[in-house]
Amino acid sequence: MVWRSNMLSINLYSSFIVYHNWGLLIHSSCVIENGKAHIFSGQSEAEKTTVAKLSYPRQMVSDEATLLKITPDGVTVFDSPFRSSLESMHGKTCCPVGSIQILYRSFQNKRVRLEQTHALLRLMDKVFFWTYNPLETKRILNLLKQLASCVPVYDLYFQKNSTFLELIS
DSSP, X not given: OHHHHHHHHHHHHHHHHHHTTOEEEEEEEEEEETXXXXXXXXXXXXXXXXXXXHTTTSEEEESSEEEEEEETTEEEEEOOSOOSSOOOOTTOOEEEEEEEEEEEEOSSOEEEEOOHHHHHXXXXXXXXXXXXXXXXXXXXXXXXXXXXXXXXXXXXXXOSSGGGHHHHO
């Protein structure tokens, strides 16, 4: 019941920020390095939280849902109210996004930059809220298009250890 309540809250929050054309809530984890946020997204069980924890000592922003403000000037990550196990960012409120990684477990580390259209397609099922309303769907697609044009998106094939960080740093 707690999970269902949390998902309802996440979808309500997500629908609110989409409705106001403010940004998106992405199913992902996020860490900060050198003043830039790096987002790790993927299907369920893709090890998003594990990858963020392996990124220590980088500061973890989110491990469940990353809050992105999307404007024509860029994309900013904010401290998300939705997390599974970590505490707040301790006063850090926002940070520009440096990259997005779509996670795939592998026997070797490799990172491949995606073209904008492929990035948009890969990110579509990572958004928490989708509606049957054509106007809302158009807003989400426009926000995703802006996101994919402002932030480099990569397929990240990674081993379940911290060696993948060399590809991101």
